[in-house]
Amino acid sequence: xxVALTKERALRQMRNKxxxxxxxxxxxxxMGLVSCGDDGGGGDGNGNASDAEFNAALDAVFNESDExxxxxxxxTAGDWGxxxxxxxxxxxxxxxxxxxxxxxxxxxxxxxxKASEELVPDLATDLGEASDKGKTWTYHLREGLKFxxxxxxTSADVxxxxxxxxxxxxxxxxxxYFDNMLNWPEGYRGPYKDPDVNTDSxxxxxxxxxxxxxxxxxxxxFDYLAQLPQTAPVPKAKDTGAKYKEHVISSGPYKFTTxxxxxxxxxxxxxxxxxxxxxxxxxxxxxxxxxxxxxPDDVDNQVISGDLDVDVQGAGAQPAAITKVLQDxxxxxxxxxxxLARTWYVSIIPAVKPLDNIDCRKAIxxxxxxxxxxxxxxxxxxxxxxATTMLPPIIPGHQDFDLFPAGDDMTGDLDAAKKALADxxxxxxFETKMAYRNERPKEKATAEAFQQSLSRVGIKLxxxxxxxxxxxSDTCGVPKWTKENGVGLCTNxxxxxxxxxxxxxxxxxxxxxxxESGNYNMSVNIPEVDQMLDAASNELDKAKxxxxxxxxxxxxxxxxVVYPGIYxxxxxxxxxxxxxxxxxxxxxMYDYIAMGAGQ
Amino acid sequence: MVAYIVRRLIATVxxxxxxxxxxxxxxxxxxxxxxxxxxxxxxRYVGRTATAETVxxxxxxxxxxxxxxxxxxxxxKGIFAGADYDMGAEVEHCPAPCLGYSFLTKEPVTPEIxxxxxxxxxxxxxxxxxxxxxxxxxxxxxxxxRGSMLDRGAMMFSLAGVSMPIFWTGLMALALFxxxxxxxxxxxxxxxxxxNPVTWAKDLLLPWITLALLFSAQYARLTRSGMxxxxxxxxxxxxxxxxxxxxxxxxxxxxxxxxxPILTIFGLDFGxxxxxxxxxxxxxxxxxxxxxxxxxxxxxxxxxxxxVTILAALFVAxxxxxxxxxxxxxxxxxxx
Numbered sequence: 001x002x003v004a005l006t007k008e009r010a011l012r013q014m015r016n017k018x019x020x021x022x023x024x025x026x027x028x029x030x031m032g033l034v035s036c037g038d039d040g041g042g043g044d045g046n047g048n049a050s051d052a053e054f055n056a057a058l059d060a061v062f063n064e065s066d067e068x069x070x071x072x073x074x075x076t077a078g079d080w081g082x083x084x085x086x087x088x089x090x091x092x093x094x095x096x097x098x099x100x101x102x103x104x105x106x107x108x109x110x111x112x113x114k115a116s117e118e119l120v121p122d123l124a125t126d127l128g129e130a131s132d133k134g135k136t137w138t139y140h141l142r143e144g145l146k147f148x149x150x151x152x153x154t155s156a157d158v159x160x161x162x163x164x165x166x167x168x169x170x171x172x173x174x175x176x177y178f179d180n181m182l183n184w185p186e187g188y189r190g191p192y193k194d195p196d197v198n199t200d201s202x203x204x205x206x207x208x209x210x211x212x213x214x215x216x217x218x219x220x221x222f223d224y225l226a227q228l229p230q231t232a233p234v235p236k237a238k239d240t241g242a243k244y245k246e247h248v249i250s251s252g253p254y255k256f257t258t259x260x261x262x263x264x265x266x267x268x269x270x271x272x273x274x275x276x277x278x279x280x281x282x283x284x285x286x287x288x289x290x291x292x293x294x295x296p297d298d299v300d301n302q303v304i305s306g307d308l309d310v311d312v313q314g315a316g317a318q319p320a321a322i323t324k325v326l327q328d329x330x331x332x333x334x335x336x337x338x339x340l341a342r343t344w345y346v347s348i349i350p351a352v353k354p355l356d357n358i359d360c361r362k363a364i365x366x367x368x369x370x371x372x373x374x375x376x377x378x379x380x381x382x383x384x385x386x387a388t389t390m391l392p393p394i395i396p397g398h399q400d401f402d403l404f405p406a407g408d409d410m411t412g413d414l415d416a417a418k419k420a421l422a423d424x425x426x427x428x429x430f431e432t433k434m435a436y437r438n439e440r441p442k443e444k445a446t447a448e449a450f451q452q453s454l455s456r457v458g459i460k461l462x463x464x465x466x467x468x469x470x471x472x473s474d475t476c477g478v479p480k481w482t483k484e485n486g487v488g489l490c491t492n493x494x495x496x497x498x499x500x501x502x503x504x505x506x507x508x509x510x511x512x513x514x515x516e517s518g519n520y521n522m523s524v525n526i527p528e529v530d531q532m533l534d535a536a537s538n539e540l541d542k543a544k545x546x547x548x549x550x551x552x553x554x555x556x557x558x559x560x561v562v563y564p565g566i567y568x569x570x571x572x573x574x575x576x577x578x579x580x581x582x583x584x585x586x587x588x589m590y591d592y593i594a595m596g597a598g599q
Numbered sequence: 600m601v602a603y604i605v606r607r608l609i610a611t612v613x614x615x616x617x618x619x620x621x622x623x624x625x626x627x628x629x630x631x632x633x634x635x636x637x638x639x640x641x642x643r644y645v646g647r648t649a650t651a652e653t654v655x656x657x658x659x660x661x662x663x664x665x666x667x668x669x670x671x672x673x674x675x676k677g678i679f680a681g682a683d684y685d686m687g688a689e690v691e692h693c694p695a696p697c698l699g700y701s702f703l704t705k706e707p708v709t710p711e712i713x714x715x716x717x718x719x720x721x722x723x724x725x726x727x728x729x730x731x732x733x734x735x736x737x738x739x740x741x742x743x744x745r746g747s748m749l750d751r752g753a754m755m756f757s758l759a760g761v762s763m764p765i766f767w768t769g770l771m772a773l774a775l776f777x778x779x780x781x782x783x784x785x786x787x788x789x790x791x792x793x794x795n796p797v798t799w800a801k802d803l804l805l806p807w808i809t810l811a812l813l814f815s816a817q818y819a820r821l822t823r824s825g826m827x828x829x830x831x832x833x834x835x836x837x838x839x840x841x842x843x844x845x846x847x848x849x850x851x852x853x854x855x856x857x858x859x860p861i862l863t864i865f866g867l868d869f870g871x872x873x874x875x876x877x878x879x880x881x882x883x884x885x886x887x888x889x890x891x892x893x894x895x896x897x898x899x900x901x902x903x904x905x906x907v908t909i910l911a912a913l914f915v916a917x918x919x920x921x922x923x924x925x926x927x928x929x930x931x932x933x934x935x
Contacts, residue, residue: 075787079894082646083704090646168653169660170687173646173703176653192687241687242705261706262715263886291787293894294884297770298786305778307785469899473642474635481634497648507648515651518642 052333057574057581057590059113063598065284065579070597072285072578074312075303077296079262081313082173085245086229087165089174092495093314095229096587100288101250101267102232103278105139105158105211106223108586110280110594116584117396117499119223122280123158123233123251127223134218134540139226141209146272147235148250155205157233162203163191165230170242175497177225183214192241220540224498253283265290284579284596297321300573304331309575309597314589316570322382325571334574337381340588341392341504342495342568344377344384344442346450347522348561351479352432352488359424361560364489365404367417367457372449373565377442384566386410390505391553392567394585397501397546403557417457429458432488435476438465443491446565450489461489477519490522493568499586501549502537509533509556523561604920611916618912619905620671626901627667637663643899644702660685661702674699674905698909699902701895708906711891716910718789718887722879723872725803726810731865734815738822739854742830753819760816769809769882776805787884806883810876814868818861825857832856858929866922873918874911 056062074097081091086102089095099107099122107122109115121127123145128137145153165171166179167190182202188194204212213222225231238249246259253273258266267288275283290312294302300321302308311317317325317335325331354360370386377383385393388402407413421427434450436443444465451461464487466475475481476490496504507513510533511525529552536548556562572589574581579596583589630640641658642649649657662670676682677697684691684700684707691707693700698708737757741750776783788802829835830853838848877889884890888907895903 078897079704164687167687168645168649169656170685170705172644172653172657172705175646176648176650179653180650190687192685239688241685241689243686243691244688261704262711262891291884293886293890294787295770295882298773298882298884301774301778302785305785307778469897470630470643473639474630474633477642478639484634513648515654516636517639518645518649518654520647 052574054332055336056333057112057336058338058583060582061112061594062574062581063579065596065598066282067579067596067598068284069286070284070599071287071289072595072597073307073309074288074290074592075294075299075308075310076290076292076312077294077299079292080265080290083245084248084256084259084265085171086232086248087161087174087234088171088242088245089229091313092587093312093589096314096584096589096592097290097312098229098232099252099281099593100254101248101252101256101270102229103145103251104229105226105231107227107280108584110584110591112582112591113585116586116591117394119227120280122227122278123153123231124226128213128226130220130222130540132218134220134222134538135215137213137215137222137226139211139213141211142277143209144274144277145251147233148255148270148272149235149238150272151235153233153251154208155211156208157235158211158231159199159203159205160191160236160239161232161234162230163199164234164239164241166190167192174230175228177228178230181215181217181219181225183216191236217534218538218540220538220542220545221500221502224500224503227498253278253281254288262292264292281593282580282596283593286597303573303575304334306576309578309595310590310592311573312592314570314572314587316382317573319378319382321573322378322571325573326381334576336572336574336583337569338572338583338585338588339385339392339394340495340568340570341394341499342493342588343387343390343392344373344446344491344493344565344568345387345390346434346446346563346565347476347490347492348563349482349488349490349523350525350561351483351523352486354424354426354430355432355488357424358560359420360426360430362404363417363420363424363426363457363459364454365560365563366406366413366420367454367459368406368450368563369412369453370406370410370565372411372453373446376445376449377566377568381569382571383442384569387564387567388557389553390508390557390562390564391501391549392496392504394588395496395499395501395504395549397549397553399550399554401554401557403554404560412453412456414457421457421459429460431460431462433464433486434461434489434491435464435466435482435487436491437468437471439468440491446491472520473518476522478517479514479519479522480516482522492520492522492562494520495568501546501552502533505549505552506533509552524556524559526556526559526561529555604924607920607923611913611920614916615909615912619675619909622905622908623667623671623674623901626899626904627670674902698906701903702900703898704900708902711903712888712906712910715886715888715891717791718885719873719876719880719889721792721799721803722806722810722876722885722887723869725800725807726814726876726879727865727869727872729807729811730813730815730818733811734818735822735854735861737815737819739826739849741819741823742826743849745827750823754823757816757819760812763812765809765813765878766882768812769806769879772805772809773883786882789885806879806885809883810872810879817864821861821864822854822857825860826853829853829856855929859926862922862925862929866918867915870915870918871911873914874907 082089086098103123105124106119106127109118109120123141124139125142128139130137162178165174184202185197188197202214233251235249248256250270253270254267255270257268296318297320299311300317325335348355348361350356374383374386391398434447436447447463451463454461494508508521509524509529511530514521532552536545539545577598579598580594581590584591637658638654640663641654645653645657679695681695682693682697693707700707737753741753744750773786777785783805784802790798790802792799835852838852877893880887880889892907
């Protein structure tokens with residue numbers, strides 16, 4: 001009995017002790033969880049914390065230094081968007097990054113702010129020489145250029161690079177400008193299938209250092225095509241087609257030493273590259289790493305904690321990080337808020353009744369609450385500035401105009417909307433459907449803002465979420481689908497391939513670009529606009545050309561077939577340690593070839 | 600016994616065939632009902648400014664103009680006899696079992712799956728060991744000390760573990776242990792076991808514990824209720840009165856009786872996990888099959904999706920087979 005009682009007491013004491021230990025652990029854990037909201041002063045105090053400011057890298061170089069060495073660490077959520085093969089890639093960040101290991105004929109100047117919009121010669125000695133009213137373009141290569149294996153780079157390598165890029169069965173992912181615009185022989189399918197065909201009608205190499213391009217029609221902006229990575233030289237002997245991305249033969253300061261598909265890339269110095277032949281690249285880091293398939297929130301967290309230097313996609317932080325960063329001064333000063341060459345808008349589709357009547361479309365233009373669109377995308381910093389034109393401000397030729405003023409507070413001009421409804425014979429409003437991409441909460445919020453604000457004038461919208469992955473290939477991008485399903489409005493967005501009116505407008509305003517499926521141009525079918533686009537493409541005078549892009553923009557918006565929403569902005573998180581950080585306006589993200597590794 | 604195993608294996612092959620047919624159908628036939636054409640399918644795999652001609656070319660090279668049955672036949676043939684793929688500069692032979700080439704990246708699927716499988720195995724096996732040991736121990740202790748603080752604490756913990764979504768616990772764990780306190784490595788760290796076992800274990804510790812937290816809760820509860828049942832049986836009283844040590848009574852007689860349902864659930868859980876611990880891999884940026892599956896689905900990349908789906912089906916089937924065989928070991932009544 002006594003033994004049992006003692007044992008009981010002992011057990012109870014033990015239990016109590018255990019309880020108190022348990023309770024203490026819980027308390028500590030919960031304190032930890034609470035305090036985790038505060039990330040303190042993210043940076044590792046590398047002597048630059050005092051200089052750090054919000055937007056410090058926007059128009060100026062942040063943390064300037066010419067110290068070489070170290071490893072620059074990139075990371076990305078998901079896999080590399082398409083490929084590191086310069087002939088088979090379309091993402092802006094991929095083009096930016098490709099300049100580390102490949103040199104195109106010309107490239108964007110490596111400088112902060114507006115200066116980066118300028119094209120400067122890279123592989124070539126000068127910008128292109130136009131002749132034959134812009135139908136022929138000639139480039140001269142620098143001397144002494146070598147691939148990473150020591151073989152000299154000649155004009156034949158540039159020609160071959162462009163030739164291989166047009167075989168869309170093998171290299172499916174890159175832009176098709178060269179395919180469409182150069183004067184290829186009839187039926188030419190590329191060097192893999194037609195290796196013996198003479199392609200001098202499209203590209204000539206009169207000597208080892210000269211490349212001459214022949215176009216089907218004059219094109220004044222050819223230098224913009226010459227900056228595409230597709231002109232970066234590829235040695236035919238080492239071309240492995242679709243597998244070339246596994247070992248791209250470098251013409252730049254770095255070469256791939258590790259290509260671990262889906263996991264990581266490592267680049268190290270290319271000893272065959274010389275700064276003597278390359279005035280553009282400082283080439284400061286010794287090593288560059290890219291970690292792939294990271295969790296998107298983790299990428300942001302790692303940049304903040306200093307484990308990573310750059311989110312290579314350059315599209316901006318995730319919503320979670322945006323909220324955290326904007327609320328904390330210590331974090332906000334390590335971020336930059338560039339305006340992108342991208343406009344979020346809504347396509348108003350005239351093929352769907354009653355939107356075939358311009359006045360019914362105008363009712364929408366007047367009736368939408370413009371601030372609602374902006375808020376749906378996250379407000380002025382995280383979302384962007386309210387747009388009244390399609391061309392974003394950073395594209396040369398942008399003209400400021402507001403054809404459908406939405407009132408002083410930008411919430412919509414209901415009187416004008418009602419008048420427009422009366423004009424189109426629907427004074428009590430009408431019904432139609434609005435589609436948006438289901439996986440994008442911002443587009444959902446935009447659709448809801450449209451629904452809500454247009455209901456004020458009797459326009460009833462039924463919202464229809466559609467899957468993101470097949471939005472352009474199967475639903476909104478298919479003219480037959482929108483017509484048959486009565487979808488009059490589709491959320492949309494477009495970023496220029498390069499910052500020039502053609503790069504922005506040609507795909508979304510040219511009715512001749514419209515095909516059976518896969519369309520970004522869902523609603524613009526104006527013959528006059530097509531003619532204006534051609535005229536601008538032919539205009540060799542830069543100032544006149546830029547003026548014309550603005551006019552085209554106005555003409556399209558006038559027809560009320562697109563509702564410009566916002567000029568997108570991104571919130572980029574700055575590396576805590578990298579040097580020479582600045583935003584290139586050409587790519588609207590950090591310039592990857594300027595950066596040094598720091599520490 | 601051998602005949603039983605052989606029959607089950609044949610059934611597994613049949614299962615994989617059915618799964619592959621269903622996946623194929625979902626990919627090709629469902630869009631067709633919605634009015635898709637080979638061109639609209641192909642436009643998912645081209646760059647932005649592709650012309651109609653490019654789209655047509657791609658559709659042709661990916662075989663979209665062939666009838667679905669033919670496309671399936673070609674794919675199945677690849678598994679048994681290998682296939683040839685045009686890489687442009689050369690023609691590449693993909694040895695059997697060839698699961699095809701990605702529509703988007705033109706990379707062969709089989710090597711990538713083989714490469715990623717060890718990551719998922721490492722994650723799953725490590726977590727499984729932890730949650731089984733931890734979960735069952737807690738369950739046993741809970742059952743034995745029913746009603747005590749330990750029991751109540753354990754059941755509360757199990758409720759929390761099962762309720763907290765892993766994408767939250769994972770991100771919180773990373774935020775605290777990796778970025779705030781610098782105890783564990785940042786997300787995305789993975790070193791193969793063959794390269795450095797110590798680093799391998801250190802890198803996976805946080806994902807293991809996070810994943811185990813989710814499951815051990817379930818197992819604790821299961822074990823507890825199973826134990827409570829068996830410990831009340833007459834044969835337990837008999838065992839005790841025979842003079843056996845309490846340890847032996849609990850483990851050999853009590854736990855063993857409660858083990859059957861746990862084994863069943865484990866078979867299912869583990870099989871599914873091996874097929875792709877999608878959320879954990881995404882949160883911790885681990886380059887495994889789960890992450891692979893998510894990307895493939897997002898990109899509408901059929902060969903990759905097929906590869907992963909079939910593999911997952913295979914694992915689930917095999918795990919279930921092993922579990923069924925283990926029944927005979929655990930529960931003598933099942934042996935015939």
